[in-house]
Structure formats: C-alpha cells, structure tokens
Amino acid sequence: MVDSVVDKLAPTDISSSSSAVKLYGTYGILVSTVAAILIPILLSLMVMAKKRTKQRGVQVQVGGEPGYAVRNARIPELIESPWEGAENMAALFEQSCQKYAKQKCLGTRKLVEKEFVTASDGRKFEKVHLGDYAWESYGQVFDRVCNFASGMIRLGHDVGSRAAIFAETRAEWYIAFQGCFRQKITVVTIYASLGEDALIHSLNETEVSTLICDSKQLKRLAAISSKLTTVTKVIYFEDAGNTDANMSLDVDNWKVSSFSEVEKLGQNEPLTPSFPSKDEIAVVMYTSGSTGLPKGVMISHGNIVATVAAVMTVIPNLGSNDVYLAYLPLAHVLELAAESVMLAAGCGIGYGSALTLTDTSNKIKKGTPGDVTALKPTLMVAVPAILDRIREGVLKRVEGKGGLAKKLFHIGYKRRLAAVEGSWFGAWGLERILWEAIVFKPIQASLGGRLRFMLCGGAPLSADSQRFINVCMGAPIGQAYGLTETSAGAAFSEWDDTSVGRVGPPVPCAYIKLVSWEEGGYTIADKPMPRGEIVVGGNSVTAGYFNNKEKTDEVYRTDERGIRWFFTGDIGQFHPDGCLEIIDRKKDIVKLQHGEYISLGKVEAALLTSNYVDNIMVHADPLQSYSVALIVPSRQVLEKWAQGAGIDHQDFAELCQRNEAVDEVQKQLSKVAKAAKLDKFETPAKVKLLPEPWTPESGLVTAALKIKREQLKSKFKDDLQKLYN
Structure with a gap:
C-alpha cells in the first residue's frame, strides 16, 4: 500500500524529460526526487513506530504485600490533586x-410534550417530545x-x-x-x-x-x-x-x-x-x-x-471545547x-437518559431527535452492555438493507479494521477518508457525528465490540478499570493503545500489584506473564465500608509505608508494556465434579458475543460434571430465525419454550464457544430460554447491567434444577 501511495505522489519521469524541466524547473525536479526517496522511508518509519511496543508502565518497589506492581512512569509521584488549593x-x-x-x-432538554401509546398487547408506553438543550x-x-x-x-x-x-x-x-x-x-x-x-x-x-x-x-x-x-x-x-x-x-x-x-x-x-x-x-x-x-x-x-x-x-486535549453526554x-x-x-476541565455536560439516548430509543416520540443527535457530544462514557447493543443495532440495520449497502459495509469494515490493527497510513490516510465518506459517516451520526473519545468501564468489554466502535465510530475507546472501593481510579488505557481486551496501565494516582492465588492456580511467577489477584493502592483507595469493620478488615490493608491497599477479588495479568488485563474473578470460579475449574464470568463474556444472546447466566453445580445456562435470547434474531424455519408460535414466550428454538440457540452457542476456544466442559450442556429481559428494576441486574448471580439463582432455582435433572 505504501508503494502505491508513493507512485501517486511522485512524477512519472523526472530524470531526463525536457517537458518535466519546463513544468517543474530544476529546483522542482530536485524536490520531487528527494520526495520520491524520503516519503517511502518516512512512511516505513511510521509503520515501524506504530508496531514498536510503547512502554506504558514500569515496575516500582511498593513494599508491604508481595507481588508485582507497575505504574505510569510519566508522573514521579502519585497525583493527589489537579492543582494547588484544590484538595477537596x-x-x-x-x-x-x-x-x-x-x-x-450544564445542559438540559425541555419537555415539549408527553403522550402514552398503547401497544398491540394492551401495554401503555410513555413517549416524549423533547426540545433543544x-x-x-x-x-x-x-x-x-x-x-x-x-x-x-x-x-x-x-x-x-x-x-x-x-x-x-x-x-x-x-x-x-x-x-x-x-x-x-x-x-x-x-x-x-x-x-x-x-x-x-x-x-x-x-x-x-x-x-x-x-x-x-x-x-x-x-x-x-x-x-x-x-x-x-x-x-x-x-x-x-x-x-x-x-x-x-x-x-x-x-x-x-x-x-x-x-x-x-x-x-x-x-x-x-x-x-x-x-x-x-x-x-x-x-x-x-x-x-x-x-x-x-x-x-x-x-x-x-x-x-x-x-x-x-x-x-x-480535554477542555472547554468538549461536550459530554451524561446518562x-x-x-x-x-x-x-x-x-x-x-x-474540573471546563467541559459542557448535557444530560440525557438511556431511554431517550438515540432517535429510536423506547421513550422518544417518532420524529423527535434523541439526546445524542440533539447534543452531538465529543465525549461519552458507556458500560459494555450499552456498547454491545449499539453494535447489534448497527449490524441489524446493515443486514436489513442488504445488497450493495451490506457488501460495502463489510468491505469497508475489513479494510478499516486492518488499518486500525496495522498500518499507520491506512488508519489515518486517504483510505480512511474514503471509507468514512462512503460507509461510516451515517453510522457515526447515530452518536451525534462528533465523538472523539469514549470511555468504557463497569465490566470487561469484548474485543469485537471494542473494535467495532474503533472502526465504525472512528473514535478510540479508553477502557477503564476501577471499583467503588477505589473511587473509580485504578487503570485506564491510553488513547493511542489499539490493543483489545486490556485496561491499560495504572492511573497516576494509584499503584496496582498482583498477589499470587495459589488455590486458583494464578501466581506472580507464571510465564509468559505474571498473574494473580489485583490489588490497588494509593490515593484513590477509599476508607472502607460504612459500619462494617469486619468486611473492611477483610479486603483493605495498610502497609508499613502507610499505603492503603484494596484486594479486588479480580484476577489479572500484566503485559510486558505495563498494561493490565482482567482474566478472571475469584468468586466466579467453580470446581466441577471431576476436578475441572470453570470461570463463569469468562464463559459468559465469550457467549455474550453470540447474536442470539441478549443476556446470560452460566451456572455450575460442583456436584455435576457440566454447566448449564439461563439465557435471555435476542427477540429480533430468534423471531427472524423462527420465521425462516417455519416455526409457528403465538408469542415470544411460547417460542422460547419450543425445543427447536432451544436447539438452535444451543447450536449457535457451541459455534461461539469453539471460536472462543472454550473447553467442552465450559460450554453449557443445557440451556433455558427466558422471554423477559433482565432489568435493574427487576432486581436481576445492577444499574451497570451486570448480572446479580445470587438473585438469578434464587428466582430461577427450579429451572436450574430441572436443567440438571
């Protein structure tokens, strides 16, 4: 690709042609000759620089608990405040x-009109017409x-x-x-x-x-x-x-x-x-x-x-030119x-809601722009579940259009994906401009068209969704890792890090180290990368749990240097460049009957990438040799399959009970599991399809849309038992 670009930039003949002399002059020929030599060299250097590993964190001695620690090397000491005099x-x-x-x-949309629409099943839904910010x-x-x-x-x-x-x-x-x-x-x-x-x-x-x-x-x-x-x-x-x-x-x-x-x-x-x-x-x-x-x-x-x-x-470049969408x-x-x-940075904050976010959101009256369209934010925060839904929505629209539009999308996606993962010139050059104009501008308009940076946190983001946002939205995603107990501050991937599945180096207000968990088989001596429980220390680590000293003492510790540490219960590994990757969670690991360990969270994250799955909870009984799963299937995908397969059904609840539907979902899950290189015992042997979505209001998922495992196990206790019976 570099050669073809150079061919277009350089004159076809600059050595002896008299017409060339007339056109360019002696000086012009000299400049063109130098350009023809230097441009490919410069482009090659840029590609090499792109591929060279940037050191994003370095090891430091933190004392106290044994482990492996890295931090951002740009800051000599842990940051306490953005400037002097701003300590509270x-x-x-x-x-x-x-x-x-x-x-x-602060910006707020005014309510112009509110009405209630009755659906075919008799349920009433509120629709709103909102004005400008x-x-x-x-x-x-x-x-x-x-x-x-x-x-x-x-x-x-x-x-x-x-x-x-x-x-x-x-x-x-x-x-x-x-x-x-x-x-x-x-x-x-x-x-x-x-x-x-x-x-x-x-x-x-x-x-x-x-x-x-x-x-x-x-x-x-x-x-x-x-x-x-x-x-x-x-x-x-x-x-x-x-x-x-x-x-x-x-x-x-x-x-x-x-x-x-x-x-x-x-x-x-x-x-x-x-x-x-x-x-x-x-x-x-x-x-x-x-x-x-x-x-x-x-x-x-x-x-x-x-x-x-x-x-x-x-x-x-965070500053007063930025507009942030808060929802x-x-x-x-x-x-x-x-x-x-x-x-703190002087940005504008426009308030919205998850129900009015886009032009097609559930609560938006037809013809009324959603929050992203009205605000056109430059910055957004999202949890993985929302990004997964954005990806699914775009892909469904592409599939719906079919024909040339579908073909162009997939060609453009592959080319842009290759550019993001490899060539500097492909990522930022003429080809990017071409594909964005033809394919991606309308998709970017669905999030306002001005998005330049997105932060994702709350749970691990799948590699597919991260790449999809990178390519289609043309914006880097900063994956963040933090907990309430660390005031959200632990790790944050940098804007120029194009890798997937990692959460970056520690933020400059905190240390992160790994502590071996021998029982689970994760140690800081593991090769090629050290592994263990993630422990966060420094200025963002909180005081503990209110009125609960026993629980506080269990997961918080202060070392001899006065550094306060929080033991997260998450399992991570450090890459050679100092970036952290979350690979497991202690509470999600179950030992099956024959001694195999299964990580429920890991399996769930892999199977969530299936188009058939809207939400999933994998369950493993230690007295059994296999796992099972409760699945909220994607209604649109499953109903489309049923229509093509000629499966008659009165409603979605009945479709979820049909053996043919269960078998189809099971078959698709097996394909996804194989692609994710899951072992056979990790792939759910039996599944139960549930027609009703899990919402924070139902108490089955958190506000960040993470599943509440114990509540789900309690509510669907009989279903889980039947799956094993």
Missing part, C-alpha cells in the same frame, strides 16, 4: 467555576450551588447528619451534590432503581436526616415512611406537569420542600461556606450489590479529587467520577 471537592468546583465562569456548564454557564451553576448549600442549612439540616440523593441523573442531582459539600455535609448516594429493602437499609444505616429525590419517588417513600427512622426533611426535584408533587407525600413529622424553594431560601439568606478537609468523607456510596444488601463505601474528598486529577492527564446513574462511581472530571 468544594474547592475544586469553586475554582473551576471561577476559571470557566462564562462557558457552558438549554444551557447554564459555570457562573450560573455556581450561584445555584451556593444558594442550595445555604438553603439546606436554613431549612434546618444539621451539618452533623447526612443527606441522601435518591434520584435519576439530572443537572439538579449534581447541583445538590456540590451544594452539600459547601457546608461539609456528607452525601449518601442511592440508585433510583434500588429495591425497597435495600433502600430502607441504606437510609437507616447511615441515619440520613434529609432526603433529596425525584418527585416521582414521593409515593414510594410515603409507602415506607414508617420504616425510615431518621428522615425528617424531603427535598424533591420538580418535574414538568407535576407541580403538586408534594401533595402526594403526606407524612407526619416530615418537612417537604421543592428544590426551587430551597434555592430561593438560600438566595434570600446566604451563609458563609464551610469547606471540608481532604480526609473527610464526601460520599457514602451504596453499591447495587450482586449479593445481599448493598454495602456503603466511604469515599473521601481526597479520593475523588485524586481520581479526577489522574484521569485529566489521560484523556487527550448513566450518578449514583454509580463511574458516572460520578466522569462528570467530576468534566467539570
């Missing part, structure tokens, strides 16, 4: 607002934060007690969050989809006195008010068309106020702020929990600020950290 979240936000006072800060500047948002902070105290909130935010992601969520910090109030964050028992447990355990929530949560709170022992004040976010929301919460001894009332109260009677120290607890963040009741992780101001400072060094739950540490990074 309140100070960081105030200084950012002063610096970017006139820049766009209306923006508030950093200066305006800062004023609202100050007003809310003063209003909270004027309302009677005791700074010695905690406030909780129990709401979906929106601008007021973050304004309330920052407002609490200006008066040293610790915030308890709770998923809006959390179940009743978990909600009661979270509020009572942390002794919350002021609860901030969506107006639609008021009726739900009224139903459990007698079980909430410490709540005395409720502040609700107003919603269009629901101005009398407080009338639905008639509870003795509860003072109910709207968000705007609290802001006005603080505006009329402002108070001097009281900033916290970096070691004070900023957030008690309740995880959605895959087992039992959720645990509250105590995150200090210093933890969040350190993660913010570290990530700001990793995302290239994941702010009660999840990934979204909270991401928005905090954006606000």
Whole structure:
C-alpha cells in the first residue's frame, strides 16, 4: 500500500524529460526526487513506530504485600490533586467555576410534550417530545450551588447528619451534590432503581436526616415512611406537569420542600461556606450489590479529587471545547467520577437518559431527535452492555438493507479494521477518508457525528465490540478499570493503545500489584506473564465500608509505608508494556465434579458475543460434571430465525419454550464457544430460554447491567434444577 501511495505522489519521469524541466524547473525536479526517496522511508518509519511496543508502565518497589506492581512512569509521584488549593471537592468546583465562569456548564432538554401509546398487547408506553438543550454557564451553576448549600442549612439540616440523593441523573442531582459539600455535609448516594429493602437499609444505616429525590419517588417513600427512622426533611426535584408533587407525600413529622424553594431560601439568606478537609468523607456510596444488601463505601474528598486529577492527564486535549453526554446513574462511581472530571476541565455536560439516548430509543416520540443527535457530544462514557447493543443495532440495520449497502459495509469494515490493527497510513490516510465518506459517516451520526473519545468501564468489554466502535465510530475507546472501593481510579488505557481486551496501565494516582492465588492456580511467577489477584493502592483507595469493620478488615490493608491497599477479588495479568488485563474473578470460579475449574464470568463474556444472546447466566453445580445456562435470547434474531424455519408460535414466550428454538440457540452457542476456544466442559450442556429481559428494576441486574448471580439463582432455582435433572 505504501508503494502505491508513493507512485501517486511522485512524477512519472523526472530524470531526463525536457517537458518535466519546463513544468517543474530544476529546483522542482530536485524536490520531487528527494520526495520520491524520503516519503517511502518516512512512511516505513511510521509503520515501524506504530508496531514498536510503547512502554506504558514500569515496575516500582511498593513494599508491604508481595507481588508485582507497575505504574505510569510519566508522573514521579502519585497525583493527589489537579492543582494547588484544590484538595477537596468544594474547592475544586469553586475554582473551576471561577476559571470557566462564562462557558457552558450544564445542559438540559425541555419537555415539549408527553403522550402514552398503547401497544398491540394492551401495554401503555410513555413517549416524549423533547426540545433543544438549554444551557447554564459555570457562573450560573455556581450561584445555584451556593444558594442550595445555604438553603439546606436554613431549612434546618444539621451539618452533623447526612443527606441522601435518591434520584435519576439530572443537572439538579449534581447541583445538590456540590451544594452539600459547601457546608461539609456528607452525601449518601442511592440508585433510583434500588429495591425497597435495600433502600430502607441504606437510609437507616447511615441515619440520613434529609432526603433529596425525584418527585416521582414521593409515593414510594410515603409507602415506607414508617420504616425510615431518621428522615425528617424531603427535598424533591420538580418535574414538568407535576407541580403538586408534594401533595402526594403526606407524612407526619416530615418537612417537604421543592428544590426551587430551597434555592430561593438560600438566595434570600446566604451563609458563609464551610469547606471540608481532604480526609473527610464526601460520599457514602451504596453499591447495587450482586449479593445481599448493598454495602456503603466511604469515599473521601481526597479520593475523588485524586481520581479526577489522574484521569485529566489521560484523556487527550480535554477542555472547554468538549461536550459530554451524561446518562448513566450518578449514583454509580463511574458516572460520578466522569462528570467530576468534566467539570474540573471546563467541559459542557448535557444530560440525557438511556431511554431517550438515540432517535429510536423506547421513550422518544417518532420524529423527535434523541439526546445524542440533539447534543452531538465529543465525549461519552458507556458500560459494555450499552456498547454491545449499539453494535447489534448497527449490524441489524446493515443486514436489513442488504445488497450493495451490506457488501460495502463489510468491505469497508475489513479494510478499516486492518488499518486500525496495522498500518499507520491506512488508519489515518486517504483510505480512511474514503471509507468514512462512503460507509461510516451515517453510522457515526447515530452518536451525534462528533465523538472523539469514549470511555468504557463497569465490566470487561469484548474485543469485537471494542473494535467495532474503533472502526465504525472512528473514535478510540479508553477502557477503564476501577471499583467503588477505589473511587473509580485504578487503570485506564491510553488513547493511542489499539490493543483489545486490556485496561491499560495504572492511573497516576494509584499503584496496582498482583498477589499470587495459589488455590486458583494464578501466581506472580507464571510465564509468559505474571498473574494473580489485583490489588490497588494509593490515593484513590477509599476508607472502607460504612459500619462494617469486619468486611473492611477483610479486603483493605495498610502497609508499613502507610499505603492503603484494596484486594479486588479480580484476577489479572500484566503485559510486558505495563498494561493490565482482567482474566478472571475469584468468586466466579467453580470446581466441577471431576476436578475441572470453570470461570463463569469468562464463559459468559465469550457467549455474550453470540447474536442470539441478549443476556446470560452460566451456572455450575460442583456436584455435576457440566454447566448449564439461563439465557435471555435476542427477540429480533430468534423471531427472524423462527420465521425462516417455519416455526409457528403465538408469542415470544411460547417460542422460547419450543425445543427447536432451544436447539438452535444451543447450536449457535457451541459455534461461539469453539471460536472462543472454550473447553467442552465450559460450554453449557443445557440451556433455558427466558422471554423477559433482565432489568435493574427487576432486581436481576445492577444499574451497570451486570448480572446479580445470587438473585438469578434464587428466582430461577427450579429451572436450574430441572436443567440438571
């Protein structure tokens, strides 16, 4: 390819032709000759540089627990804050607002119209018509934060007690969050989809006195008010068309106020702020929990600020020209950290939701642009499940068009994929421009058309989905690894790393080391790469679990140098360039009857790549010699197969029970398992197809869409038993 490009750039004959002399002159001939020699050399050097391994992390001595540690070598010491004087979240936000006072800060779409549509089965679905984004500047948002902070105290909130935010992601969520910090109030964050028992447990355990929530949560709170022992004040976010929301919460001894009332109260009677120290607890963040009741992780101001400072060094050219789309739950540490990074860097944040994300999202009225179309973001965060769905959606549209469009897509995809994985010139040269113009621009428009960087976290991303986004969206994906217990800060892949399946080197606020897990067969002496349990240490490691010293002592340790470490339970391996790869999880490994070890998470990740699978839980009984699986099949794919195979059925539930459908899914899973090089005992021998999707509201998956294994095992106990019988 390099030769063909050079042929097009160089004159055909520059040595003796008199016409060439007339056309170029002696100087022109000299320049052309030099160019003909140098261009292929330069291109070859670029290709070689592309292929040369870049050292992204180096080993360091960390002391304490034995293991293997690497860190980003660009930073001489672990980062604590983005700049001097920003050691807590309140100070960081105030200084950012002063610096970017006139820049766009928070944007929200106005509700134009709401209607309900009745489906063929009688169910009603809400559809909304949303307008353009209306923006508030950093200066305006800062004023609202100050007003809310003063209003909270004027309302009677005791700074010695905690406030909780129990709401979906929106601008007021973050304004309330920052407002609490200006008066040293610790915030308890709770998923809006959390179940009743978990909600009661979270509020009572942390002794919350002021609860901030969506107006639609008021009726739900009224139903459990007698079980909430410490709540005395409720502040609700107003919603269009629901101005009398407080009338639905008639509870003795509860003072109910709207968000705007609290802001006005603080505006009329402002108070001097009281900033916290970096070691004070900023957030008690309740995880959605895959087992039992959720645990509250105590995150200090210093933890969040350190993660913010570290990530700001990793995302290239981050600044006020960027626009970020916020739609994941702010009660999840990934979204909270991401928005905090954006606000520290002066970016604009436009709020949306998973149900209104694209032009074809479930809640969007036909003809109304989705959030990505209206906002045209340059930056996004996504969890793997969402990226998998984007990939499936694009492929379904391509298959639906067929013909020349389908052929062009697949040719273009193969060429661009080869370029991303190999040639520098193919990745950034003329061929890229050609294929993007012909094939990929319409696909990129589905996410606004301006996306330049995407962050993925929450769970491992499949290689196929990562490459698909790289190619079709023309944007690098920064895979991140972190936990609530590490304030989201652990590892982050760099923008120029084109490898797949890895999460990059440690972020510059943390160390990562591996500790041998002999029982599972993973040791730091393994060849060709050291393997073991991933242990994170440094400034992002949190204080522990609220009111749970036993569990804290089990997974947190502080070494003789004062470095605090968190034992993640994940199994990883370090590549020679210092990048981490997640390969297993201790809790997901089951020993079968004949001694074989099966990693449930590994098998699930492999089988999720099947077009037939929307979600899956692999189950292994230690007393048996094989595994089984519960599968939520892709409705569109399975129904299309049934139509082609002539399988009659009344509805999707009946189709999932048909032996022919089960056999077809089983056959396709076997093909995927073989391609993924799974052993025979790892491939589920029997499967059960379930027609209803698993949602956070059902309690079967977390807010980040990770399966809740224990809840699924409990709900489908009889089905699992029948699969073995």
